[in-house]
């Protein structure tokens with residue numbers, strides 16, 4: 001078992017402790033609507049005495065108009081909601097229900113299906129779909145972007161168009177497996193097994209059009225056994241040298257150490273970085289300690305959510321989900337209140353929702369989000 005810097009068993013210790021449960025769904029269940037209203041005020045302005053009026057800029061403790069769910073500025077008498085200029089500005093549901101929805105979302109490890117949320121919190125499925133969509137929009141538009149440095153693991157995982165990976169499809173015979181390994185060594189994402197019949201060829205072509213690769217870059221904690229600390233994601237059509245170079249140059253400080261698998265797409269990285277690779281097909285950790293466990297752990301979480309929570313991703317919103325899981329990974333060692341606070345911080349910086357405000361009226365994002373080529 002690996003240990004953290006204090007010498008305690010890693011991971012489990014913290015997540016099982018009482019300290020992590022500092023603001024739970026149960027706590028919210030016992031709060032009144034009024035308490036939840038003030039809790040949002042506090043989460044937004046840090047303090048209910050120092051609320052900034054969105055109209056005149058006065059900083060003061062506002063009056064509350066609880067029946068209307070609004071605050072009133074002491075100076076200009078402007079009415080405003082604690083959710084003003086946020087994706088939930090046009091909120092109609094109770095503050096308590098909204099806070100319960102956020103808590104459910106942040107506490108979950110593998111994401112919350114909209115239908116499940118709608119049943120649990122008694123809201124329409126459409127409402128829950130827009131609510132969770134808005135939260136992913138918040139995490140995506142307000143994602144961290146400072147440059148990664150030190151030791152960074154980089155990898156790609158195929159999603160949407162199945163079959164995804166050569167070694168999954170071709171695991172049936174030893175010869176097929178050898179072909180998959182060879183394709184991987186050559187940097188080809190797919191080995192050349194021929195479709196068995198016309199129908200299969202048609203299906204493959206259809207799926208291939210939907211196929212996208214999620215690229216993940218994770219900065220590893222300098223002390224061993226602490227996992228990754230910062231995660232960046234991007235979407236591409238394939239795992240190739242142009243994509244690898246572009247992303248690394250944009251997101252990783254020059255001369256850092258980059259660890260990848262043996263895919264030929266990554267050899268280009270040695271131009272700017274100390275590039276090391278591990279041969280997945282033969283070893284999990286090579287004798288020098290080069291491994292890719294953190295990138296793998298990200299994909300495991302995203303894959304489990306694909307099968308168990310969302311039952312598949314669509315290319316259009318794949319980046320939104322990838323960023324959701326990057327955030328979940330990076331927040332995995334924080335308490336429930338810290339997660340909620342982090343999410344609210346981003347939420348109140350977002351402004352009105354661009355993609356979900358008129359979603360059910362047919363106004364939504366035109367296409368996929370920034371596919372790297």
Ligand SMILES: [Zn+2]
Pocket residue numbers: 053054055056057058073074075076077078
């Ligand atoms: Zn005012």
